[in-house]
Structures are given as structure tokens and as C-alpha cells.
């Protein structure tokens with residue numbers, strides 16, 4: 489994966505260099521970006537750039553995974569959070585194969601990145617997305633967001649199990665918690681990607697959708 493280390497650059501220079509690099513990437517190619525703290529000026533510059541050149545999510549403090557996007561298509565909640573699902577799946581898969589190979593340092597690093605990313609993802613859904621959907625559709629209790637919130641509790645229990653198994657270097661327990669996680673997460677993500685996210689993209693007008701995208705990216 490291509491890496492950009494912008495820690496020695498001023499925010500404006502860093503932003504320009506990242507945008508230049510992104511222009512040369514095919515949509516879908518991912519890169520790792522390391523930023524000086526505070527990272528917000530560069531992240532805000534990317535999030536508010538029109539047309540939106542990439543999606544990004546934090547991997548660990550100061551480090552971000554970026555994916556170049558097709559700037560001809562209109563960005564939406566569905567596109568961002570579906571990519572984030574895939575990114576998190578890949579992070580966990582890397583951690584599990586490291587554990588299977590006995591590399592517990594790498595396994596723990598990936599599992600921590602997975603935990604950080606998934607908790608942020610759930611936070612975005614519960615604090616930004618679901619309230620916007622509930623407010624615009626009037627569907628609160630008994631609606632799809634209530635089901636998603638309940639499933640998030642089960643998902644978080646499995647993530648805690650995965651983290652503690654990796655810390656104890658317990659491969660059997662890790663596999664068991666992973667199987668439990670898949671039992672909830674696969675269908676959960678599918679329902680979000682096929683029903684809930686497109687529903688949210690539909691009920692938001694253009695201005696609110698653009699604001700939601702900036703808020704999600706900077707979360």
C-alpha cells in the first residue's frame with residue numbers, strides 16, 4: 489500500500505501533496521497517511537474539497553487509511569460506510585492470519601485498529617445517522633434503527649471478546665469470538681448497506697447529505 493508521511497509538512501503543503509497523489513490513483517486504491525497533530529486542518533481540507541477526492545478513516549492516532557474515489561459520482565453515506573465495513577473486515581482478517589501464524593504483536597495491533605475503527609463506525613451511526621433517519625421518517629421505536637442499535641450491543645460484546653483473546657494470545661478463544669461476531673455482523677452490515685444507508689441517502693437533501701459526509705469523515 490502506498491504511504492504518505494506528511495508529519496514534517498505544514499498543513500497547506502501536506503494537503504496539496506495529498507491531493508496531487510490522489511489525482512494519480514485509480515478509484516479504489518488505498519493509501520496510508522500519517523499526519524502531524526492536530527490533524528484536523530488537513531482532514532477538513534480533504535473532507536470539504538469538491539469534488540470529494542477520497543474517503544478516509546483513522547487506523548490509529550495520527551494514522552489514516554485513505555481510498556481514492558471516482559470524483560464523477562456523487563458521494564453518499566452508502567459509499568463511505570460500505571467502504572468502512574470492508575476496511576474493517578480486512579483489518580480484522582489481517583489480525584487473524586497474524587495470530588494463526590503466531591505473530592501476536594501484529595495480531596494485537598490489527599485487533600486494536602479494528603476495535604478503534606468499529607467503535608467509531610458505530611458511534612457515527614448511532615449519534616449522526618440514525619437520529620437523522622428517525623427525525624426525517626418518524627420511525628423511532630420498532631423501526632430499523634432500533635434493530636441496528638440492539639445488534640450493535642452484540643457486536644461490541646464480540647469485539648471485547650476478540651480484544652481480550654488476542655491480549656491473552658488465546659487462539660481458540662479468538663476463533664470462537666470471531667465466529668460469534670460473524671454470526672451478527674455479516675447480516676447486520678448487509679442490512680445497512682442494502683436498506684438503511686440508501687434510505688438515509690434518499691431522505692437527506694443535497695445540503696444535509698454534504699454536511700453529514702463532512703461530519704462523518706471528521707468524527
Ligand SMILES: [Fe+2]
Nearest residue numbers: 610613636680
Ligand atoms: Fe451498524
Ligand SMILES: [Fe+2]
Nearest residue numbers: 569609677680
Ligand atoms: Fe455499519
